Amino acid sequence: MLGYLFDGFFTLFTTMAAPALLGGVILGIIIGVLPGLTATMGIALLIPLTYYVSPSVGLSLLVGIFAGGIYGGSVSAILLKTPGTPAAGATILDGYPMAQNGQAGKAIAIATIASAIGGLIGALILTFLAPQIAKIAVRFGPPEYVLLGVYGLTMISYVAGKSLIKGLFAGCIGLLISTVGIDPITSVPRFSFGTLNLLTGFELLPILIGIFAMSQALEGVRDSRMKAPEQLKLTKIGISLKEFFRILPHIVKSAFIGTFVGAVPGTGTDIAAFLSYGEAKRSSKHPEEFGKGSIEGVAAPEAGNNACVNGAMIPMFTLGIPGEAATAVILGGLMVLGLQPGPLLFVEKPEVIYTVFASTITSNIFMIVLGLTGARFFAKVLSLPKSVIVTFIFIFAVLGAYSMRNSMFDVLVMGIAGLLGYLFSILDYPVPPVLLGVILGPLVESNLGRTLLVSDGNLMIFFKRPISIFFIVIIVATIGQNVYKHLKQKRK
């Protein structure tokens, strides 16, 4: 495995992957800094660019955007009291009071160092743990893939937000979209109405750009009159060695919490950040400082959310199951690049996967250098007019959808998906389940067909294989837990 990892680093630094990663981190930080723009949207918008480069280069770009985007949110959280991304919500609690006390530079330095160390620990865990999980997962047959897909669909209950029914409804829409095109078992063209555009089904990319980028641009238009909050002044960036050693144990602990939280599908960077913050406050020698500008209160959530980025990639790469929106979009990106996410990726394309692992490790080094030297530039990004940004997101979304097949039909699909995404946002319907349905629908349908053909329609095949039984247990447990949680919430 170490040999593959060295090869990964070699590929990273001898191809365009390293510049792409650096560019991705810079773009990610800029996207993360701007309130209202999320890392998920950034990834969705830039996937079309990866189509024209090798998978290693393209994925390095996406990994860079994801890591940079989560870190970038801390800058606006500290200077504006507005988290650039939901992941930076916990950073406000102590970051903004520090900035109010004239320590904005110190807060940004702590956020940068904690993000980089947390991310690095998370990346190392991903690199060494993921191949072990993939070794087990590589034994999967069609029945296991059906249940894996169903387990993936149960993630809808986690990303559904307030209403489970709305989430399941959104998931069904995604599954229905996935049925358009040639049937995987009988090879009959389905719902294509004789048009060539629908014969191969809907392309994933326009849907992805529409529901994640175009809908957010429409939200930007809606909220464009909102007054921007006042930005606090950025002071000298840096911390003392004593302060570094004070925050280091919290960073390490939060990195493990973040990676674990990320690896559990259905959680997210915001949950990792708040859990890390809570644990830091509980174990701190100075809990009274929390909420008033504690350096530990900035370090812990930042280490937690950046470690979570890497943790979230564990189920995505090993099982092909996205745990939250950003990894769902990266998963879509993998498919756009012609890679089949899941355990076979480790067998068929180890050079790609280990270059990505090398990228996740290196992205943290780029992040610390860029964060400490370029913080003033990134703070200036906050003064960019929102109207200009929103305008260019529109055009990027249109060109991105068009660029894959040079098809105006794809632009139309993107526009409709964008309107659907916007409608969902104003009606409080979750959008990620739609993508989960589109991605996992073909996996479940084709493998279910194969399984039932092999077993002559006997469903008992699912109960005769140990891994299948394991999946059935966790599916039942996941559904049971979520139904119980939603019923409990309703009673309250």
Add this chain to the structure above:
Amino acid sequence: MREKNKAMLEIGMNLLFCSVAFGMYMVSHNYDFLEGTILGARTFPLLIGGILVVFAIVNITCAVKRLKLAKSLGKVEAKDIHEERVGSVFNILIREYRVLSAVILLVLYFLLLSFVGFLIATVLLIPAMLYLLEYRKPLPVVVITVLGTAFLFTAFQVLLGVPLPDGLLFG
């Protein structure tokens, strides 16, 4: 958005997807099952469509309940809510008008891309969108339009080799 409008929109959206599922059900009658099995091109769409309709009915029921509640509140506290609505309705109208205008601009951009190509369509869209978003300083708008279009053209057509739409007029 007002609760009443929101509930009506939600009902409309759920009904729309119910009709899509029903349409798929009708069309799927053309696809046969594999002999002696329940497998076929229609199995999965029928299953998912059926489940979607059930969830849609639950959503519609909840929305109808909210609609009734919003109406009854409207009668009881008509005066207070009226005062509150003067400001918010005005804001909502402005907001919704802007989103609708942006959608219309996008449809026009789509049509212009098809007819006159990327360069002219983008040069027209950028200032129009900036005007809509109340960024109206003439010189910056001209600079942003020219530089932005040039950047996008260079990035996509020159660097990535994506053939951008020429339009029917020049294609």
